[in-house]
Amino acid sequence: MKNKREAILQATLELITTNGIHATPMSEVAKQAGVAAGTIYHYFESKTELINDLYAVLKQRMGEALMQNTEGQTSVKDRFFRFWLNLYGFFVQNPKEFDFLENYAQSPVVSEDVKKANEVHYSPVIAFLAEGIQKGVLREMPVALMTALVYGNVVAAAKLHLYGGFPLQPAHLQQAMQASWDGVRIN
Amino acid sequence: MKNKREAILQATLELITTNGIHATPMSEVAKQAGVAAGTIYHYFESKTELINDLYAVLKQRMGEALMQNTEGQTSVKDRFFRFWLNLYGFFVQNPKEFDFLENYAQSPVVSEDVKKANEVHYSPVIAFLAEGIQKGVLREMPVALMTALVYGNVVAAAKLHLYGGFPLQPAHLQQAMQASWDGVRIN
DNA sequence: TGTAACCGAATGAACGTTCGATTGAAGATG
DNA sequence: CATCTTCAATCGAACGTTCATTCGGTTACA
Known part of the structure; x- marks a missing residue:
């Protein structure tokens, strides 16, 4: 499922641009992406890596x-x-x-x-x-x-x-x- | 003492530009400014107001x-x-x-x-x-x-x-x- | 003696991350 | 074709930490 990875990145983008990094908890990213919090860590090692990956994409x-x-x-x-x-x-x-x-x-x-x-x-x-x-x-x-x-x-x-x-x-x-x-x- | 207010703003500027907002706790700002954590709240209502004041200055x-x-x-x-x-x-x-x-x-x-x-x-x-x-x-x-x-x-x-x-x-x-x-x- | 400035330990909430359990699909076996 | 095995994907409650803010007490000065 490439969908979930994509959904997580998209949710991160939307939340960070509207709330800022310091105000977008992983729990919120998970909710917005329609995914459990733990699942994010299946695709990304950490919040930092998630953001770096988003930047690269x-x-x-x-x-x-x-x-x-x-x-x-x-x-x-x-x-x-x-x-x-x-x-x-x-x-x-x-x-x-x-x-x-x-x-x-x-x-x-x-x-x-x-x-x-x-x-x-x-x-x-x-x-x-x-x-x-x-x-x-x-x-x-x-x-x-x-x-x-x-x-x-x-x-x-x-x-x-x-x-x-x-x-x-x-x-x-x-x-x-x-x-x-x-x-x-x-x- | 205008010094303390100034010191707090300066410390905030330095810490935020090197670490980012999400990684500059008020405790660290206090330490860098040579001030107790509580003292910051004598000059600024909250972290948000501190940052907004810094911006204006x-x-x-x-x-x-x-x-x-x-x-x-x-x-x-x-x-x-x-x-x-x-x-x-x-x-x-x-x-x-x-x-x-x-x-x-x-x-x-x-x-x-x-x-x-x-x-x-x-x-x-x-x-x-x-x-x-x-x-x-x-x-x-x-x-x-x-x-x-x-x-x-x-x-x-x-x-x-x-x-x-x-x-x-x-x-x-x-x-x-x-x-x-x-x-x-x-x- | 009163008050503004100041201290820093304590509080309670929020957060990133972990982990044991569950699911489901893709072979393998018979 | 039914059954079993395996493992990656997924879940979400729980953990431990960190943080912004509070507050009761202390200092210094007017």
Whole structure:
């Protein structure tokens, strides 16, 4: 039964994002998942491991969303916009996942090992930006910095849309993407 | 004695940022602050109120840092860079404060009321950006969106510097600020 | 002498985890 | 096809610990 494992992870995500880690007891997770408390320990060694596993699962999903339809041989600009929208779309369509990743990812409960191991999901983007720089389309700048700036923009836009009481219209999205692009492109 | 109150807040900040909320018992806060457990309840009604007070104190400090030397009648661009550096400097010089504000601010422990009440500290920046738009120097764009994008950049840069294993040199900072600026300025 | 600040042991609730018992399905045996 | 064996999956009460908070008493100062 993969269902139960999935149900436990889902319940954990929902409870943690609405109540916080310190206020989601395992008993509550069990109830929400439709499972006995002891059963959780059949799938996860501890509460900490449960949370770390959840982090890994969500990071992977985010990575998959990020990569959708990025194979074509279009321009750097088009691919930049595609990545941007992919990430934004994932965040906005998966608010709980976004919430968890943003707010609990760098909390001390998630181990450094797990974080490191999940950086893989970004590597195609890193490569893409490096290529853009090498082609002379993007600015000379450490790729790490460029990634951070753009990622920061996407996160900012998603937060504004989801929590900021300011639902972004397509026109706003266009402005936001353009701002990101103008910040890293040459000229 | 204002000292004890201050010591308790400081201890709370340090323990929460290194261990997380769920792993900082009041007994530990007391020990670190050099105070008896009961004394904390002389200054704060509960753990929740303690955390909310800490949030308010830190937000205010951030607001003060943000405003330093922004009175002069220089160009929009100069003032933009000044705000940017003020915020970045505060984050980098106060890593614990930054950590707390970024990671626990929107956790469910901090009440919505307190968050709303502390939005005041941003208002001069909002006004500045609105003025820049009206002068035709900054793009036509909702101020909320512009604020979010730029703030997102500053946070991203600070995180990269502090946690990303990529200490930003002055040249990098210049690139980051320029990217932010190019994203919102006209042309 | 009164009162605000302070102490820290005690309290009671809540929590993560354990464990012995139960179930059910998948072979194995006859 | 019936019966037996096995073991992973599941349950939930119980355990031991930890924690936020209380409170009766003490200190220090005005």
